[in-house]
Amino acid sequence: MTQSYTSQGEVDEGSAHDRVRGALLGTAAGDALGAGYEFSFPGPEVPIVMKGxxxxxFAPGEWTDDTAMAAGIARAATLHRLDTTEGLDAVAAEFLRWQQSDPRDMGNQTRRVLSRRSPTAAAMQATAxxxxxxxxxxxxxxRTAAIAVAFAHDQTPTAMLSAAAEVSRLTNTGVDTHLACQVWSHAVWSAIGTGALPDLHGTVTAVVPHGARDRWHQWVTAAxxxxxxxxxxxxxWVISALQxxxxxxxxxxxAVDHADTPDGADAHIRDGLAATVRAGHDTDTTAAIAGGLLGAAYGxxxxxxxxxxxxxxxxGLDTVGLADLADAAAR
Structure with a gap:
């Protein structure tokens, strides 16, 4: 395991500070791990390693568009709260800045929207x-782990849930798309605060409007x-990615009596991300989503x-830089 690796001093293992960092680093770890297996279905005999x-x-350990866009959100959060016009405009500007870097991988819908070079969040949402x-x-x-990080110190999730939906609207459409971002942001935010994985059915009940809950509970039950x-x-598809x-x-x-030990946390991160990658298809993205929550829970x-x-x-970041960015975004 790794700890106390950043330029900003010692961090107690298992602390909320460590879990803020874990949400972004877990996203990056899952993303880079899954990048080498994208659009494949590795069987149980295939070792899941960070091979690039x-x-x-991608180079071994290099993250993809998933973490890059999350880093853009985190950078915006160092300037303004994301539940403000200024914050959303900053996110839109970061997305365009990333697009100008000529990334080797970009989703079709994201490319369709960002290619219009909308100068504000409102214009980008209209384009989407x-x-x-x-x-x-x-x-x-x-990219939702960055939103949970940005609101990690809020006592209630209200502002975070609003920001999660608005940031989703910058590139994507559909009620369930935005609800998925709110559900997962809430799950990551809760894990940062408690140091435990959430009951996802409870998260759905807390976040999803009454009329949509039945289908959401069915989706969680299937998973x-x-x-x-x-x-x-x-x-x-966004729902299948979450599932x-x-x-x-x-x-x-x-097991409950093993989950809170260092060995149990390490094993669950390894096993959980390997299982997610073995599910196949969009492996970098599903593992990034899973990694954000696992890192938020375990640090x-x-x-x-x-x-x-x-x-x-x-x-242009490495682990130290991404951890420091998480610190700055949470402040």
Missing amino acids: GGPFG AATGPDNAGNGSLM ETQDRPVFEHNNG TAWWGIHRTRP AAAIPSEWTRMLHGWP
């Missing part, structure tokens, strides 16, 4: 809305009960050090 490669030729009422890919869900992650659509991430976490969850110190030593990506 994949269809876009014009693409259709239900462009419900996983592109806005993959918790299926032996194989075969959902309504492949996990490029795949929760399936990987839930099926590998250690940065629980993320395997052989992974964190390798992490790097836009905007």
Whole structure:
């Protein structure tokens, strides 16, 4: 395991400070781990390692668009609260800044919206809305850990939930898309605050409007009960991406008397992300989503050090830089 690795001094393992860092570093670790297996279905005999490669030729440990866009949100949060016009404009500007870096991987819906170079959040949301009422890919869900980090010290989730929906609307459309971002942001925010994985059914009850809860509870139940992650659509769809991430976490969850130990946390991060990657298809994104929640629950110190030593990506950060960015965004 790795701990006390940043330029800002010692961090107690398991502390809320460590868990803030863990949310972003877990996202990056899952993202970079899954990048080498994207659009494949690795069987149980295939070791899941941070090997890089994949269809876009990432270097070992290099994160993809998932973490890059999350880093953009975190950078915006160092300037303004994300539940303000200024904060949303800053997020939009960061997305465009990333797009100008000529990333090797970008989702189709995100590319469609960002190519219009909308100068404000309101204009970007209008561009996204014009693409259709239900462009419900996983592109806005993959970056939600940064929103939970930005509001980590809020006593209630109200402002965070509003920001999660508004940031989702910058690129994607559809009621359930925005609800997925709110559900997962709340789950990560809760894990940062409590040091434990949430009851996702309880999260749904707390977040989702009454009229939509039945289908949401059905989706969570499917993720918790299926032996194989075969959902309504492949996990490029936002709901199946959320289900795949929760399936990987839930099926590998250690026993209660083992989960709170360092070895139990390390094992769950390894096993949960490996299971998520083995589910196949959009492996970098589903593992990034799962990694954000696992890192928020167990902290940065629980993320395997052989992974964190390798992490790097836009905007020119490594593990130390991404951890420091999490600190600044949370402040």
